[in-house]
Amino acid sequence: MAAADPPRGDGFGGGGFELDRSSLHPAVGDPVLGSMNFLNEVMSRFPQAVSFAPGAPFAGFFEGVSVNRYLDRYVRYLCEERGLTARQAQQLLLQYGATAGHINRLVADALRSDEGIDAPAEAVVVTVGCQEAMFVTLRALCARREDVLLVVDPCYAGIAGAARLLDVEIRTVPQGEGGFDLDELRRVHRAARAEGRNPRAFYVVPDFANPSGDRMGPQARRELLSLAEELDLLILEDNPYGFTADPDTALPTLKSMDERRRVVYLGTFAKVYVPGARVGFVVADQRVRDEDGRRHYLASDLTAIKSMITVNTSPISQAVVGGMILESGGTLAVVAREKGAFYRRNLAHLLDALERRFPPELRERAGLSWNSPQGGFFVVMTMPFETDEKLLEYSAREFGVLWTPMRHFYLGGSGGTHQLRLSCSYLVPEQIEDGVERLARLVETLI
Ligand SMILES: Cc1ncc(COP(=O)(O)O)c(C=O)c1O
Structure with missing residues (x-):
């Protein structure tokens, strides 16, 4: 069939080679x-719905973002502080680059x-998001074969998928x-151990975990x-939400307390800066x-692995993030404080709206309840009914409100059947108010 032919039958055209999914890696059907993808797909079908689903940063923060300005700032740094010529700086950004990052x-320093x-x-590898750092x-x-990973149940889908x-x-x-x-x-x-397995590492999000909002x-x-x-x-410490803590009650990261080099620290610039850069790192x-x-650092073995996955993290993306760090004075603290305050206000608004409406x-x-985290993006509600994909469809179609079924995050098989995750990062207070009102109407029809 020519490429321009309209698809026939099931939309994929007839004839030709076909694969049986059972012949692919079993993870693809997991x-x-x-x-x-499921959440992205539901969101795209109900664009008008108030969405408590994505853990994405607030889009309003992108307004002051100028990719060109950050690139210029980073190139100036390369030339003025690192002694590169303009041509060398251009090469650094446009050529393949050092696998560990630039x-x-x-x-x-940050x-x-x-x-x-x-x-x-030398102990830092810059990765394509935190996701690659985990991988x-x-x-x-x-x-x-006997090495196993320990995680808290429920846990972030990114680590479970990797x-x-x-x-x-x-x-x-x-x-x-x-x-x-x-x-x-x-x-x-x-x-x-009793089964003959070797627990190699424990993955944990100590500050306002996704999805539970818990904090150690x-x-x-x-x-x-x-x-x-x-x-x-x-310990694999993942810390995307620590910056949302109230500075007066912020707690030290495990890595900063780690005197025995037991902690591998996984980081991302997705929440403090922009997820579109796809830049993260591992220490x-x-x-x-x-x-x-x-002897060498574990980082250099991670670099060898990375060289066969993504070769290197886009040097252009790294330069954008580098420019952002430089523009904020070589520290993320100021940006983190401002954005952290915004997210805490949103969270307080969500908790307050839930309190008033329920x-x-x-x-x-x-018989419903929710937790009250002190930071992060997420609140977990426990409902008197099942919170599955069918209910999510109904909620989106009839009430215009989206959330995430908690069962997506449980690996043990049966958890979270009556729970949902509400994310407040993506919305403004009026939308949060409206969303909770819609959620309340859904609940009223079901109890
Ligand atoms: C626990 C956790 N880790 C990491 C990330 C970010 O990963 P990435 O940098 O790949 O976007 C997220 C984003 O949702 C997260 O919730």
Whole structure:
């Protein structure tokens, strides 16, 4: 059939080679991999709906963004502070580049001043979003069949999907009221060991996790680091939402408390700056000894893996992010403070609207509840009815409001059936108000 022919039958044309999905990698049919596309697809079908679904940054923040200005700023830095000629700077941006990245020093300096994370630039790999950072880290660490990854259930789909694609088995640490319990982590670790498996790393989002909104307290952070030492476990700390904490109650990252190099730190510029740049990073300052007894940072092995996935992170995208960091004075702190305040206001607005629209009497009668995180993008509601994809369709079509079914985030199989995640990052207060009103009308028809 010629390319211009209209499709026939099922829309894919007749005849020709056809593959059986069962012959592809089993991850392609896994609901975890489908979950992100599913939400995008529902949002595109109901563009008028108020959407509490995406964890995307507020689009209004893009108004002051000038890609050209950031590029110019970065090129000026290369020429004036790093001694490159204009031609060399142009090469750096337009040619294939060093696999580990070219903004590593800026990233390492910003982490030192903002987070107290003291790692050399050589221990940083700039990646295509945090997603690639997760992928290369898992690929490097989970080398043998018995290696397993521990995660809190529910957890971010990005890590679960990466593990699935890499055939890395996951063991889940169930989350109780107010977060996961270190005793549970110990128990899951012991059970895996008893099965002959090797728990290699524990993935955790200590600040306002996606999807639960949970935050680890200071004592739990200290205990987790000790436990990692005791159990000979690495921690993969993912920190996209820490910047939304109230500066008066901000807690140190695990990495900044990590005296034993137990923590691999996964980062992203998607939430503080722009997701469209697709720039993230990993700090991997663990020492690795090679066959000749020579030592290098784990970062260089991650770089070798990255070279076979994306070759290098777009040098142009890195330059845009580099320009953003330079424009904010080599620190993300000011931008993070401003945007963090915006997101906290949105969150407070969402919690307040829920409180007003679902007063205690109604909550009790209907048997519904929600948590009250102190930061981050997400609130989890527990409903007296099932919150599946069918209900989401109905909610979008009849009430014009979208949310995310929590079951998408549960790996244990049966969790989250009556829960939904509300994200407040993408909306303004009037939309939040309107969205909660629509949600309330949906609930009233169902209870
Ligand atoms: C827990 C978590 N990690 C990482 C990311 C961002 O990843 P990326 O930099 O690939 O956009 C997100 C975004 O939603 C997230 O929720």
